[in-house]
Amino acid sequence: MATIVKTPSGSWKAVVRKTGWPQVIKTFxxxxxAEDWARRVEDxxxxxxxxxxxxxxxxxxxxxxxxxxxxxxxxxxxxxQRCERxxxxxxxxxxxxxxxxxxxxxxxxxxxxxxxxxxxxxTGRSITPATVRLELALLGHLYTVAIKEWGLGLVxxxxxxxxxxxxxxxxxxxLSWSETRGLLKAVNSHSNPMxxxxxxxxxxxxxxxxxILGLRYGQVDMARRVVRLSDTKNDTARTVPLSRRAxxxxxxxxxxxxRPNDTGLIFPGEPGRDGKRRPYVINKLWAAACIKxxxxxxxxxxxxHEAVSRLVEMGLSDQEVAAVSGHKTMQMLRxxxxxxxxxxxxxxxxxxxxxxx
Numbered sequence: 106m107a108t109i110v111k112t113p114s115g116s117w118k119a120v121v122r123k124t125g126w127p128q129v130i131k132t133f134x135x136x137x138x139a140e141d142w143a144r145r146v147e148d149x150x151x152x153x154x155x156x157x158x159x160x161x162x163x164x165x166x167x168x169x170x171x172x173x174x175x176x177x178x179x180x181x182x183x184x185x186q187r188c189e190r191x192x193x194x195x196x197x198x199x200x201x202x203x204x205x206x207x208x209x210x211x212x213x214x215x216x217x218x219x220x221x222x223x224x225x226x227x228t229g230r231s232i233t234p235a236t237v238r239l240e241l242a243l244l245g246h247l248y249t250v251a252i253k254e255w256g257l258g259l260v261x262x263x264x265x266x267x268x269x270x271x272x273x274x275x276x277x278x279x280l281s282w283s284e285t286r287g288l289l290k291a292v293n294s295h296s297n298p299m300x301x302x303x304x305x306x307x308x309x310x311x312x313x314x315x316x317i318l319g320l321r322y323g324q325v326d327m328a329r330r331v332v333r334l335s336d337t338k339n340d341t342a343r344t345v346p347l348s349r350r351a352x353x354x355x356x357x358x359x360x361x362x363x364r365p366n367d368t369g370l371i372f373p374g375e376p377g378r379d380g381k382r383r384p385y386v387i388n389k390l391w392a393a394a395c396i397k398x399x400x401x402x403x404x405x406x407x408x409x410h411e412a413v414s415r416l417v418e419m420g421l422s423d424q425e426v427a428a429v430s431g432h433k434t435m436q437m438l439r440x441x442x443x444x445x446x447x448x449x450x451x452x453x454x455x456x457x458x459x460x461x462x
Contacts, residue, residue: 107143109136119143123150129157158206160257166208167201172255173247182336184315192240195220205251205259210266217241221270234270241269278407279414287398292391299372300390302358307405309351311412311430313337314405318384321369325355334431343431 108120112132119139121129129146133139149156170193178189199216200208220240223232245264251257280288285308293301306317316334324333330347332355337343347355358371365373368382376382391405409430416426427433 107140107147109139109143111136121146121150123147126150127157129159131159156258156260158258158260161206161251161259162204164205164257165201166203166205167197169205169247169251170197170201173243173250177246177250188239189243192243195240196244205248205257208263210263213241213244213263213267217267217270237270241267278403278410280403280407280411284398284400284403288394288400288403291394291398294397295390295394297390298361299358299385300387300394302354303372303385303387304391304394304408305354306351306358307408308412309348309354310345311409311416312345313409314387318372318387320371322359322371323369325359325371327352327355327359337431341431341433343428345429 108122110118110120112118116132116134117136117139118130118132119142121143131139131142133142174190174193178186181189199219200212203212217237220232220237221234224230225232241264245262248259248262248264252259252262289301289305292304295301303314303317306312307314310332312332312334316337319336320332324335326333330352332345332347333342334345335342365382367376370382370384372385373382374385387405395401395403413426413430416429417423421429
């Protein structure tokens with residue numbers, strides 16, 4: 106039976122006690138609100154569906170994100186951790202003051218629309234749909250964890266009712282042969298040969314930038330002409346076969362006469378303030394090389410797209426290409442594959458001649 110009492114401050118406190126359930130207390134401005142709430146709680150207890158929502162009303166999204174970053178994010182890949190910290194900072198700045206219970210689907214939808222209309226200070230362009238999708242994915246998984254593991258008394262996940270921006274078709278930037286020659290000439294002319302080696306390895310193997318920069322000597326088996334990757338974006342280890350061109354680049358990199366002896370990294374940077382060497386940083390050097398080669402709108406990650414597309418054009422099957430690139434699904438592989446129409450014309454002609462024999 107519920108007890109309704111008036112507090113010295115003039116508010117009304119409702120206390121619900123029922124056998125088999127913990128005591129529940131809540132304070133209201135009016136007696137009517139206290140009575141209505143108490144009746145609803147008692148009814149839910151009788152039906153066995155009562156959920157204590159108080160924890161979700163007390164914790165803010167900012168606090169929940171801090172807990173998520175401390176408990177959940179460290180279990181993910183390093184690249185995902187960096188991405189989630191960035192997404193969490195943005196969510197905090199816009200929605201951090203809301204309690205988890207108060208953050209409804211319409212509020213999240215307005216956040217989505219506002220983010221899509223935001224101009225990035227770094228690029229001067231609108232925030233991409235992919236960025237917004239990642240932020241909503243983080244928010245949605247936070248609610249899933251809060252419901253299943255944290256026991257905060259949440260009834261549902263509000264992000265599930267919010268439409269996410271379309272992922273789009275993805276980038277389809279391909280390098281022309283003249284651009285390829287100009288790019289390789291520019292990176293090879295740099296004073297540090299590592300820039301050229303890293304670029305060619307990306308172009309010949311379809312490895313990601315982080316995978317290349319994090320390579321250690323023990324991962325490269327020149328006798329078998331393979332590279333073993335354990336720390337990948339999708340947490341799935343894979344073995345990358347090396348073409349003759351890729352093997353020659355690795356031979357040059359492994360035989361680097363200027364290699365420091367205090368690290369196992371193939372492409373090490375200068376020691377930090379703590380004296381520890383970390384992977385070589387190429388972002389600014391890469392941008393400068395593209396400018397020198399007269400190439401516009403080319404990201405380093407586009408080399409992975411280019412390499413995957415070339416593997417398909419060489420005649421490798423989807424399964425063979427996926428084994429090299431590490432794509433888990435054929436859908437993602439196709440998003441990375443962009444075939445040149447002129448190359449397809451040549452292939453069609455070859456097929457036609459074979460069929461006419």
